[in-house]
Amino acid sequence: MMLNDQWTIMNNSSSELDSKRPSKHKRCCNFLLWSLVVLVLIASVVTATVTILYLNQYPLPFISRGGLSSPVIATNPKESGALVTVSRVADGEPISIFLDPNCPDFSEHFLRWEALQSSLLRTLTNHNADDWQERGLVQKLSEELKVLSGHAHNLRLEYDSLKRGHGVLDQRLDGLQSEQSRIVQVLSDSHSGVLKLAAGLSDSLISLQRETESLQRLKSELSRDNTHAAVRPRDCSDVLAAGVSQDGVYSVFPPHDPDGFMVYCDMTTDGGGWTVIQRREDGSVNFFKGWDAYRDGFGTTTGEHWLGLHRIYSLTRLGGVELRIDMADFDNATAFAHYSDFSVGRDSVNPEEDGYPLSVDGYSGTAGDALLKHSGMRFTTKDRDQDQSENNCAAYYQGAWWYRNCHTSNLNGQYLRGGHASYADGVEWSSWTGWQYSLRFTEMKIRPRPKPEPQQS
Ligand SMILES: [Ca+2]
16 A cells, blocks of 8 residues: 555656646656656565565564464364364364374465365265265165075075085095095905916916927927837738738837837738737647736747737727638648627726726638627636636636637637547637637737728719
């Protein structure tokens, strides 16, 4: 107000000077104008200085601050309980702020906080205005809450059900675990069993391999034996087949008798190949012998001899053997008897214990049959009575034969040189010379029965 007044005075003075000196007043006007400019500048500087001091709240003696609405800060007001209360004179509403006394001075932020409070108040007002909408919302929320409660109940029920199911699942899981343990145990047992079985199989394979090797060795040995048999005749027919056609003594090796023995071979009679098993020709050998002699054989192969029951068994045990008996009397008459089948002890497990029974069949010849009645009889010697007589036929008729009760032939009897007074105790073939003629020559011989030739159409 005071500055405006001065400014008004200046303007008034200038107007008066202009009116008093209208002619020579131009220099004076310039002076006044410059003075006025200086005054305005001074006034502007003073005004600016005062304003700055005022704004910096410097206490000015000529300005009272009671009219300005600056905030009033009260510390620790008792009635509000706040540490600091900020109040604006214009509003009159205090803003209570709880401040830590040790906090730094936040007075610069109070204006910002006031603005925040105003914003909050507006928000509260808007909130009251929207209250009716909220109530509707609350009802809606309540209804939805009921629905949610129903869902929650259902979920609860499902949870309980699931919990029970979980318990059942736990039980089944326990069962499965125990089953798994059992299966693992069974697999372990099976594994050990398989291992044992494999070990057993391995042992069996090793054993089998050894057996195979043994069999191969045996096979090669048998092969060697067969090769050897080609050069080792089983009997005189093999000797003849090997190209030897001269009568004489040869070694033969019947099956199952690898040691072999010496025999006389008749290579001339009826095609040859005959193995001689008995010969009487001069009475040089005593034929009234016991069991062991007749079992093992005796005499001279080239002369009178008995080949032996066991050797005859060896030569005939496989069957298919024929027998020929050539005979001669002291008048140089000859005859023969032929039997298409002949064997000794063929069906016996133990031929000696069984008595080397005779099997003979199929007579043909010129001497008549004097042997078929002896078929099936066991061999009797003077020391082993196996005949069907109440006496010992061998002892009674001075020989050794397959006696029944007692005989129709007695080729191992006494060499009585033709007719004799005694009864049937010589070298008899009753069908040719009766029971009181002892033959000069007898020769029993065997060979494999020739296979029938294929018939020509
Ligand atoms: Ca008897």
